[in-house]
Amino acid sequence: MLSALAPRFGSLRGLLRFYQPQKVVSVAAASTKTAAQSKHDVSSQASTDPDDNLPQHERWAQINKVFYGPERDMVNYPPPKQCEEAGKVRLGFIPDELFQWLYPKTGVTGPYIFIWGGVAYLLSKEIVVLDHTFSHAIGFVLAVWYLKWKLAPWMSKYFAGRQKRIEERLYLNPIKRGKKGYEVTIQQLEKEIWRQDGQKYLYEAKRENVALQLEAEYRRRLETIYEEVRQRLNYQLEMENAKRRHEQEHMVNWIVSNVVKNITPQQEKESIASCIKNLKQLASVQPAV
Incomplete structure (x- = not known):
């Protein structure tokens, strides 16, 4: 029963969400110095825990492990799951699981005989006294039956809607x-990949x-x-x-100057x-034009 009712008030995620690691400072009443020293020791021990420095996804992987x-017995002790609807009941308040548990032992009428027989036993032994x-x-x-007949559909609808709103607020909307x-x-990364x-x-x-430059x-x-x-050449x-x-020029001038120096006046007159x-010979040979 408790295992079936517990998931209705929130899954393990909801329990872990409100969980805060507690540090034991002192068990009994002790002096302030002892309490402070204990707190310092616990905090120093917690700070040296290597799991505190792990990323969140690795920490969750270790918790899931x-x-x-492999040591978890999933057959006999399956993980609790939140029921979508309330469990079936008999006679308005008795869980159907009790009847299913008694059927193999007492048959179909066994649970009813057990219930009404128990009532008869309580009345016959005057454990329950019928007074005024x-x-x-x-x-x-x-009155309870009438209120259940009148208010049960509305209350069921109200609590179902409330549970749905809580589920959306704490689970679906964050997802x-x-x-x-x-x-x-992902779109930004894909665009960045495209750019790259x-x-x-x-x-x-x-x-x-x-290369052109x-x-x-x-x-x-x-x-x-x-x-x-080219300029140097x-x-x-x-x-x-x-x-x-x-x-x-120097050779010509030198030769000319030396030749001129070697010519005597007599040679110059003879040359002239x-x-x-x-x-005159040329003039006599060539007729005048």
Whole structure:
């Protein structure tokens, strides 16, 4: 009975939600110093527990391993589940489980005989005395039955709705909000993955741009080297040409000056006379135009 009624007031999740780890400070009345020392010892011991530093999902995995591990007898001691509807009753208040438990031992009529026989036993032995107040009990039973007949559907509907609202507030709505948040996170991560997929094309374009820049810089430097080498070669060529012209001019001037120095006035007169003679001969040979 207790195992069947306990889940109706909340699942293990609800119990764990309100659970707070308690620290034993002192069992009996002790001095303030002893209590403070005990509290310090317990807190220091709790802080050194390696499970306190575990993430929440790993901690829940360890708890599930303890409560639902291979050593747990799931057949004889199944985990409690919250019932969607109230259990069946007989005669308005007796659980049906009692009848089901007595059927193999007493048969179908056994539970009823046991109940009414028990009532007859209590009356015959005067354990329950029928005095003048017994009519009050009959009226009380009839009033309770009437209230149950009138109010039971409404109360059942009210408590069912209340239980549904509690379940939605404490269980379903957090799951919906969590799913919605996870969906948004998944969409954001998928979008981020899509962006990261596009990064490789961006990197390829950047590599191509860098390669083009390197090629342009390489060709610019080649052109610069070509111009520098051409200018240096032209400079060397001009130097050689200038040197050669200077040597030729110097040689010609030296030869001319030496020749002029070696010519005597007599030779100069003879040369002039020879030139005049040659001119006259040429003039006589070539008729005048």
